[in-house]
Amino acid sequence: xxxxxxxxxxxxxxxxxxxxxxxxxxxxxxxxxxxxxxxxxxxxxxxxxxxxxxxxxxxxxxxxxxxxxxxxxxxxxxxxxxxxxxxxxxxxxxxxxxxxxxxxxxxxxxxxxxxxxxxxxxxxxxxxxxxxxxxxxxxxxxxxxxxxxxxxxxxxxxxxxxxxxxxxxxxxxxxxxxxxxxxxxxxxxxxxxxxxxxxxxxxxxxxxxxxxxxxxxxxxxxxxxxxxxxxxxxxxxxxxxxxxxxxxxxxxxxxxxxxxxxxxxxxxxxxxxxxxxxxxxxxxxxxxxxxxxxxxxxxxxxxxxxxxxxxxxxxxxxxxxxxxxxxxxxxxxxxxxxxxxxxxxxxxxx
Amino acid sequence: xxxxxxxxxxxxxxxxxxxxxxxxxxxxxxxxxxxxxxxxxxxxxxxxxxxxxxxxxxxxxxxxxxxxxxxxxxxxxxxxxxxxxxxxxxxxxxxxxxxxxxxxxxxxxxxxxxxxxxxxxxxxxxxxxxxxxxxxxxxxxxxxxxxxxxxxxxxxxxxxxxxxxxxxxxxxxxxxxxxxxxxxxxxxxxxxxxxxxxxxxxxxxxxxxxxxxxxxxxxxxxxxxxxxxxxxxxxxxxxxxxxxxxxxxxxxxxxxxxxxxxxxxxxxxxxxxxxxxxxxxxxxxxxxxxxxx
Amino acid sequence: xxxxxxxxxxxxxxxxxxxxxxxxxxxxxxxxxxxxxxxxxxxxxxxxxxxxxxxxxxxxxxxxxxxxxxxxxxxxxxxxxxxxxxxxxxxxxxxxxxxxxxxxxxxxxxxxxxxxxxxxxxxxxxxxxxxxxxxxxxxxxxxxxxxxxxxxxxxxxxxxxxxxxxxxxxxxxxxxxxxxxxxxxxxxxxxxxxxxxxxxxxxxxxxxxxxxxxxxxxxxxxxxxxxxxxxxxxxxxxxxxxxxxxxxxxxxxxxxxxxxxxxxxxxxxxxxxxxxxxxxxxxxxxxxxxxxxxxxxxxxxxxxxxxx
Numbered sequence: 001x002x003x004x005x006x007x008x009x010x011x012x013x014x015x016x017x018x019x020x021x022x023x024x025x026x027x028x029x030x031x032x033x034x035x036x037x038x039x040x041x042x043x044x045x046x047x048x049x050x051x052x053x054x055x056x057x058x059x060x061x062x063x064x065x066x067x068x069x070x071x072x073x074x075x076x077x078x079x080x081x082x083x084x085x086x087x088x089x090x091x092x093x094x095x096x097x098x099x100x101x102x103x104x105x106x107x108x109x110x111x112x113x114x115x116x117x118x119x120x121x122x123x124x125x126x127x128x129x130x131x132x133x134x135x136x137x138x139x140x141x142x143x144x145x146x147x148x149x150x151x152x153x154x155x156x157x158x159x160x161x162x163x164x165x166x167x168x169x170x171x172x173x174x175x176x177x178x179x180x181x182x183x184x185x186x187x188x189x190x191x192x193x194x195x196x197x198x199x200x201x202x203x204x205x206x207x208x209x210x211x212x213x214x215x216x217x218x219x220x221x222x223x224x225x226x227x228x229x230x231x232x233x234x235x236x237x238x239x240x241x242x243x244x245x246x247x248x249x250x251x252x253x254x255x256x257x258x259x260x261x262x263x264x265x266x267x268x269x270x271x272x273x274x275x276x277x278x279x280x281x282x283x284x285x286x287x288x289x290x291x292x293x294x295x296x297x298x299x300x301x302x303x304x305x306x307x308x309x310x311x312x313x314x315x316x317x318x319x320x321x322x323x324x325x326x327x328x329x330x331x332x333x334x335x336x337x338x339x340x341x342x343x344x345x346x347x348x349x350x
Numbered sequence: 351x352x353x354x355x356x357x358x359x360x361x362x363x364x365x366x367x368x369x370x371x372x373x374x375x376x377x378x379x380x381x382x383x384x385x386x387x388x389x390x391x392x393x394x395x396x397x398x399x400x401x402x403x404x405x406x407x408x409x410x411x412x413x414x415x416x417x418x419x420x421x422x423x424x425x426x427x428x429x430x431x432x433x434x435x436x437x438x439x440x441x442x443x444x445x446x447x448x449x450x451x452x453x454x455x456x457x458x459x460x461x462x463x464x465x466x467x468x469x470x471x472x473x474x475x476x477x478x479x480x481x482x483x484x485x486x487x488x489x490x491x492x493x494x495x496x497x498x499x500x501x502x503x504x505x506x507x508x509x510x511x512x513x514x515x516x517x518x519x520x521x522x523x524x525x526x527x528x529x530x531x532x533x534x535x536x537x538x539x540x541x542x543x544x545x546x547x548x549x550x551x552x553x554x555x556x557x558x559x560x561x562x563x564x565x566x567x568x569x570x571x572x573x574x575x576x577x578x579x580x581x582x583x584x585x586x587x588x589x590x591x592x593x594x595x596x597x598x599x600x601x602x603x604x605x606x607x608x609x610x611x612x613x614x615x616x617x618x619x620x621x622x623x624x625x626x627x628x629x630x631x632x633x634x635x636x637x638x639x640x641x642x643x
Numbered sequence: 644x645x646x647x648x649x650x651x652x653x654x655x656x657x658x659x660x661x662x663x664x665x666x667x668x669x670x671x672x673x674x675x676x677x678x679x680x681x682x683x684x685x686x687x688x689x690x691x692x693x694x695x696x697x698x699x700x701x702x703x704x705x706x707x708x709x710x711x712x713x714x715x716x717x718x719x720x721x722x723x724x725x726x727x728x729x730x731x732x733x734x735x736x737x738x739x740x741x742x743x744x745x746x747x748x749x750x751x752x753x754x755x756x757x758x759x760x761x762x763x764x765x766x767x768x769x770x771x772x773x774x775x776x777x778x779x780x781x782x783x784x785x786x787x788x789x790x791x792x793x794x795x796x797x798x799x800x801x802x803x804x805x806x807x808x809x810x811x812x813x814x815x816x817x818x819x820x821x822x823x824x825x826x827x828x829x830x831x832x833x834x835x836x837x838x839x840x841x842x843x844x845x846x847x848x849x850x851x852x853x854x855x856x857x858x859x860x861x862x863x864x865x866x867x868x869x870x871x872x873x874x875x876x877x878x879x880x881x882x883x884x885x886x887x888x889x890x891x892x893x894x895x896x897x898x899x900x901x902x903x904x905x906x907x908x909x910x911x912x913x914x915x916x917x918x919x920x921x922x923x924x925x926x927x928x929x930x931x932x933x934x935x936x937x938x939x940x941x942x943x944x945x946x947x948x949x950x951x
Contacts, residue, residue: 052845073851085842089864098860099850146846356776356844357854363771367783370768373824376809378790381801388801442685445678458936459686461943465931467883467901473908473924474692477699483707483917485695485714516689521946528947548674577796581885585905599796606800607890615800622797630792 002063002153003028004049004186009058011044018044020210021058029184031177033201035191037233041210043158046190050079050156062153073102078147079156083163084139086131086146092118093127096146110149117148120179137168144176148183155180155187161196173199194234198222206230223338228347231278231340237305237317239278242335243344246273253277253341257310259289261335267350274344279335281305281319288334292316297324306331382623389616407617416593417601417618424597427511428575434515436567439522440560444552446523447530457527464520468513469581475513476586499587503594506587510595513586514579521574522567529563530556569633573626598622693928700724700921707917719918727922731907740907743923746900750882751930753818753899757881758874760823766866769832770858774844791826795887803890813894822887828873831948835869836862872945875938879931900927 004026011019018041026032034042047053049060051072059068067075086095093114100110118124121141131139140160147155157176161169177200180187191197197204198218206213206221206229214226225231231239243256250266253275261277296307304324308331310316318333341350389407391400411417446456463471481487481498490497499505533556541555557564580599583589589596589604596604602622606615695714699707702717731740771777772784795802802821811817839862847857888899898906904927907920935942 050845050849052848072845072848077849079845079849081842081846083840083842085840085846087843087846087861089861089867098852102851102856357774357857359775359854360777362854363775363777363780366767366771369764370787370824370829371783373764373820374786374790377802377805377821378793378798378824379786381798381805382793384801384804385798438685441681445681448674448678450675450678456682456686458939460682460689461939462932462935463689464942464946465879465883465935466928467885467931469883469885469901469905470924470928471692473904473920474696474928476908477695477917477921477924478692516692519685519689524943524946528943548670573794577794580796581883581901581905584885584889585908602797602799603886607803612800619797619800623793626794626797627792 002186003061004154004188005059005061005064006045006049007059007061009045009048009060010056011041011048011053012056018210019048019055022212024205024212024215026186026188028186030202031180031187031189031200032203032205033189033191033197034205034207035194035197035233036207038192040207042190042192042207045207046079046156046158046188049154049188050077051075075154076150076152077154077156078150078152079158080143080147080160082159084131084143084160086139086142088131091128091130092123092134092142092145095131095142096149099146099150113149113151114145117145120148121145136164137172140164140168140172144179148179153186155185157187157189157191159191160189161191162193169196176200194236198234206233208233224349225278225340226349228276228278228342231342235280237281237319239280239340240284240316241342242277242279242310242314242316244275244277246271246275255290255310257290257312257314261339263339263341264337267341275350276342276344276347277335278340278342279338281317283336283338284316284318284333285336286318286320286331286333288332290333290335291330292318292333293330299324385616385619385623387616388612389620392613403613407613408621411614411617411621414614416596417598419593420596420598420601423507423593423595424576424599427507427514427579427595427597428572430511431514431518431575431579432568432571434511435518435571436522436564438515439519439567440526440564442519443523443526443530444556447527460523461520463517464524466517467581468517468579469585471517472510472513472582472585475509475516479509501591503591506591506595510579510582510586514575514582518571518574522571525563525567526560529560533559566633569629573629576622576625598625693925696921696924700918700925702918704916704918707921723918723922724926727919727926731903731919731923741895741898741903743900743903743926745896746898746903746923747926747930749815749897750899750901750927752815753884753888754878754881754931756815756819757822757884758877760819761825761828761877762870762873764823765825765828766832766863766870769829769836770862772829773833773836774854774857787824787826787829789826790824791830795822799886799890806891812891813897815897817891818884818888818897818899822881822884825877828877831869831873832866834948835866839865868941868944869948871938872941872948874945875934875942876945878934882931 004024006022006024009019009022010017022041022045024032034045036042044053048055051060051067051070051074055068059066061067062075062077072079087098090098096114096117097110100113105113114127115124118127121144123138123141123145126134126138126142131142134142140163143160160176161172164172173196176189189197189200191200201218203215203217204221205215206226208229214221214230216224216226221230221234225234225239228241232241244253245256246267246269247254247260248271250263250268252260252262254260255277267273267275290310292306292308292310294306294308298305298307302321304320304322306318306320306324308316308318316333318331342348343350388400390402390404392403392407442460446453446460466474476484478484479487479497479499481491481500487497487499496502497505499509537555537559538551541551576597577599579597580603583595583597583600584603587595589600598618599622602615602618605611605618609615698713698716700723701720702713703719703723706713706717727743729742729744731742731746768783768787772780806812806817806821809817811820843861844857847861852860883901884899885901888902892898892902900923904920904923907923908915
């Protein structure tokens with residue numbers, strides 16, 4: 001159990017910079033999820049933490065100790081790989097025991113630890129099988145077991161659930177969360193799946209093009225996205241982002257699609273400042289002054305998602321409870337609270 | 351070319367490479383360099399001094415009628431072996447690929463000659479075609495066909511071709527079978543639904559799809575016929591009668607080992623190296639193209 | 644080709660009397676018979692020389708020498724094989740008969756050492772080339788690669804000279820070491836190593852395994868089938884060496900069976916001990932043929948993969 005501190009982590013491959021200085025503090029026992037689209041640098045950050053990749057600049061501290069120059073084996077970490085990386089020619093037992101054997105742990109201690117972890121994960125009956133005789137979920141558990149037996153200071157997860165089918169993924173997600181709480185190991189989890197991120201993390205790091213766009217709790221990120229990228233990335237269906245300009249006095253915004261909406265508090269800047277107004281589909285209400293041309297209706301049972309366009313051609317998604325009020329045609333909608341106001345130029349929240 | 355994830359260290363990999371490198375340098379590069387160097391030298395009649403003669407050895411070799419004869423023999427021999435071995439193998443592979451009873455047993459019974467050394471293949475066929483003790487040799491003579499490969503150059507050539515091709519059919523068979531099995535079933539089914547009869551299906555669909563294999567085998571068979579058949583010729587005819595079966599590689603051996611004419615032998619070796627390099631290059635260019643398509 | 648149609652049950656529609664159905668059944672039957680015919684012919688042509696040799700090796704020397712070509716076994720099989728094994732056969736030209744037992748032993752040792760040696764040095768060099776980055780890596784790789792283009796036959800005289808200079812003629816080392824460098828095996832291992840997922844290396848690094856430990860615990864066990872396949876191919880390659888042993892071995896106690904067999908046959912009309920020669924021929928081809936038949940799966944894998 002330890003803290004993890006990343007400071008000023010930069011990484012360049014030749015002329016391309018994939019990480020532009022990342023700072024992150026993880027408290028003891030905390031689970032932080034790094035989420036972002038593929039290519040945002042999240043895996044590189046994880047691999048730098050593991051020591052599989054050397055940062056161009058910056059330091060990695062585990063439990064206050066600078067581990068940047070250390071080999072992965074000397075960092076006292078464990079990593080669960082996306083494809084599990086179980087050695088195919090070794091039994092489950094040997095896979096889990098391999099790292100301990102290399103560390104010359106006494107045989108009895110190895111056996112005790114492996115069996116304990118296997119029981120914890122419910123894979124005790126599988127210890128003598130080989131990886132190819134296991135199902136996806138079982139392999140996943142073995143990969144977890146390999147990490148657990150090491151009793152490391154830090155768990156690293158590199159999209160460990162992405163090779164599982166949807167149902168199993170939900171189940172394993174809950175299991176990982178429970179296990180992590182129970183063991184209380186500081187963890188860093190990388191995923192591209194925002195639902196996984198929201199449900200797993202004590203805090204999230206939303207990454208965008210090598211930068212941490214926002215570091216906060218899931219609810220904070222959902223309620224107050226720091227910029228348009230985060231706003232569009234977290235939440236499903238994604239937030240509507242509409243072009244607008246600031247009205248005289250800053251107390252209202254004029255939508256490009258037509259009409260003016262009052263703001264909860266005045267925003268600074270001259271009249272005509274370009275804004276982006278964000279509103280989640282569930283916060284759009286039916287009836288009002290904005291005519292939406294409905295193009296697609298997705299009935300999901302308890303709710304219905306309507307996709308359409310506003311005058312001017314901007315896309316709009318609306319989520320309503322119950323069945324769809326209309327099929328096709330034009331539907332008047334209005335935007336109420338909560339609105340998210342961003343600067344159109346920088347994308348930052350105002 | 352290499353993995354993205356690698357180990358550190360510079361000494362260890364060099365250490366791991368060193369046995370291979372040492373052998374390669376001592377037994378490949380050094381001799382090859384020697385061959386090239388001595389192909390440019392000539393020894394005097396007493397073997398006392400050597401002098402630099404430039405490309406004279408090459409000019410002499412290329413002008414030498416016996417070398418030209420050997421080159422002609424090699425061409426006839428190599429192409430006959432390749433064509434015979436490839437077509438027989440293709441015929442057999444197509445039949446063995448059909449879902450018939452016992453196809454597994456047929457496969458086993460058709461691949462074992464690969465393991466027979468060329469020189470032993472030669473001896474086995476000698477037992478058949480020997481004019482005095484051979485089943486076929488005696489039968490031919492009994493039928494008033496004068497058969498003695500030890501006297502008749504054409505017959506000698508025929509025999510070394512048969513013995514060499516016999517051994518190589520298995521190799522080609524294995525590759526054709528693998529090639530046939532890698533043709534997607536859906537393509538064959540589409541052709542069947544289009545109404546193509548088996549023969550037509552073979553020539554319009556299967557054979558074109560096998561063409562990479564065929565081309566690959568052609569170069570491999572030619573290289574085989576050029577070099578690996580030394581044993582066949584040495585054991586059967588020793589290049590005779592009257593040099594009728596003397597191939598280029600056999601001539602290198604005769605000139606270098608038996609006649610001790612090192613300059614000429616070296617020049618011939620260098621020419622052979624050039625031929626192998628050209629063939630390998632053609633093959634690799636071809637493989638490259640296949641990869642890209 | 645026919646497998647597409649032959650196995651398909653013709654469902655429903657067509658009745659037994661449908662002419663199209665009957666025609667197509669007849670065609671399939673003809674195709675199968677043709678296949679059997681051609682394959683049987685192939686098998687027979689392949690087997691004919693072996694049969695004649697096997698039968699010949701069971702008759703006494705005079706039966707064969709007289710030119711009565713026997714088609715069925717005689718009664719001298721055991722005598723002939725014992726004689727060949729213990730004493731060897733010889734032609735007039737060549738009075739130094741070498742027992743087949745000695746020659747087979749030499750061939751077995753040579754073939755095993757060549758196969759094992761080639762595998763050992765090429766797996767190590769492929770490991771170095773794939774799993775490390777060091778100066779000159781590509782240059783070394785090309786040096787090994789280019790040896791593909793220099794078969795022993797084309798550089799035979801100068802290589803022989805080197806072996807003479809190193810005092811390795813008439814020795815097992817001289818027989819084995821010069822042919823032990825193998826670009827083919829190196830390329831095969833390299834190809835295979837490239838398919839080992841990066842994550843195994845990473846997992847090993849996190850587990851604390853160094854490069855040698857990783858090689859021993861992970862790479863070597865994963866390469867088992869490749870090693871087996873390659874061993875079969877290389878064993879045959881080694882066993883069938885001809886020109887090289889012919890050149891560097893003059894000591895009869897080191898004679899290998901493939902070369903020794905051809906030396907047993909006299910030129911011209913010499914009176915040969917055909918029965919011993921035939922018995923030796925059978926003994927000489929038995930080990931590699933047995934390897935191919937018994938390890939057919941690995942053999943085919945080795946063959947098709949080394950040439951890729």
